Amino acid sequence: QKLLDVEPKNIHRYHITCLFHDSLCACLYSSALPSAANPVPVMTLVGSQVVLPCSWKDSQKEMSASGCHIQWMTPPYTVFEQLGEDRWQAAEYEGRVEVPLEKLNSGDCSLIIKDVQIGDTGRYESFLVVDGVRSQKSRVFIQSVKLSVTDHKSQKSLYPGDDLVLKLYTPHSFAVVFQSRNSSEWVNLWKRGDENDKRIEKHHQLEQLTIKNLQYSDEGIYKVLDEDDLSVSTIQLYITENSPSSRIQEKQQKILTDSAATSSCSALLLSVLLSCLQIIHLH
Template sequence: MKTDRKRHWFFMYLHCFLVGSLVDSSSLSSTTHIQSVISKVGNQAVLPCSWKSRLGEVAARSACHIQWTTPVDTVFELRGEQKWEAEEFQGRVEVPEERLGSGDCSQVINDVQIGDTGRYESFMVVDGVRSTKTRVFIQSVKLSVFDHKSLASRGPGEDLVLDLYTSHSVRVVFQGRNSSEWSVVWMRGDKDSQRLEKHPLREQLTIKNVKSSDDGTYKVLDEQGLAVSTVQLYVEENSTALKVHQIQESQVPTDDAAKSSCSALLILSVLLTSFQILHFL
């Protein structure tokens, strides 16, 4: 009888603990939520921001003064007609002014690069007491930028068009199928040759009249030597049609999914521990 009572109270305690854990986990997710944005090199990324959700009508009574920062430095700042942007983002970043009045302070990064990957935070500077300025945190966003990956098949004598994706691509390197060495195929500024031709307007490089020795891996690299794209070329004798297959990237789990997994693991560990304790009751 005493053992049954112990078990009853133990299960009541366990139930309350699990419910409390779920509530706490849900509250933590909502208060520390970081939005995630995923993009590929050369594309446009929009980092969401809404100042009305944090300031209501407070900021509407003063001129919009928005800041976007990383943990290291300020990326972009807009105050009325005055703008400032970090050197590495020159000409690539903006906060559309026509949307600010309605509360949208999203930052647009054009021609995103691998080096842009990281955490960004937005702030609104508003008038405080006694003519002081107060900086109010609005939103935290995690940006992940990935390179392009693809497979291509060509027959001997066909052309291969390599997408460079961005003006920040400075060279193309090649590794043969049975080789461990990388060789430079093209550098930005090189003149066109009999086999290599850079499109005058688009970010594309054409390798003409491919042959069996061209079979292997091509990498497009940026100024930091980071991969913009990787193309696996197969030169096949019987290939008569263009075949390009995009390699699907492994899905990066979102922050919410990661938190849910952690909560599930916590609950599972508690349940296992509880059954071990019951064994001794």
């Protein structure tokens, strides 16, 4: 159950019903706090860890770590709440969000989001829950943050016979699709739970996929998608005609062939010379 269930009254203060009747937040509100109209921009990549800043050191005079109530929202939905050691997380953020209690004690209410997903993109607002009038609780606005999450993008050039290693970046990666260089259609290559085969192999520990023994037909675009078909990564693959090792082998073979031809020619000349000497000797 959520720590709070509230309806907004205005952008800075809200009347709420507090489920923790014996808990108080000893915090003071300051009108100098950041405006919700000017969110702090934060950018990150899928699968990484991000910190949404929140500090109320300048606005509070005293604080009890066990009694301070912090709330993070993506309006109108609650993402995370913490009152002392009691925490609540929205289902889609389960196990991925926290506000460290030791930092909260020093005035740092920043929200840590682990394994960030494209779906986490949006506006986040933080609040403190304090005593209001008539024994009611009020929600005091602290900080607004605009989080932008983007997918990974890269290009690779490999050779026929090489292996392509695709990073999945997150356990939430669900499928890999492929678009050939000469096609506009997307083909499903892999989805989580598939068995490994001779061509495509999922690492048993790491979040990565290996496509073995590349051919020219494997040139194109590879996309890693999450369960909502949102892009985790996009890879443009180019297949180069000859690898350095192949060119070295060809050069070595040419040297051997030229050497053999030279040796054969030398042997023929020597044979002719010996024949001439024998004829002269007979005469």
